[in-house]
Amino acid sequence: MNKSNFKQLTPYIIAIVVFLSITFVYFYPVLEGKKLKQHDIKMFKGMSKEIVDFRESTGEEALWTNSMFG
Secondary structure (H helix, E strand, O other): HHHHHHHHHHHHHHHHHHHHHHHHHHHHHHHOOOOOOOOOHHHHHHHHHHHHHHHHHHHOOOOOOOOOOO
């Protein structure tokens, strides 16, 4: 690659490096293994506890639960 081609490609190379840097900074917590605490998932696990307990104790599927709308 001659010098004139490198000068023409320099802005594109810089842009790619900048975007990659921003991406790694933005996703750094995910790369460390951290996860968001998702409110809807926590609420689902809490509401489905009665169904899970019923299934473990009887082996049958519950068709209704009183904890969802009570």
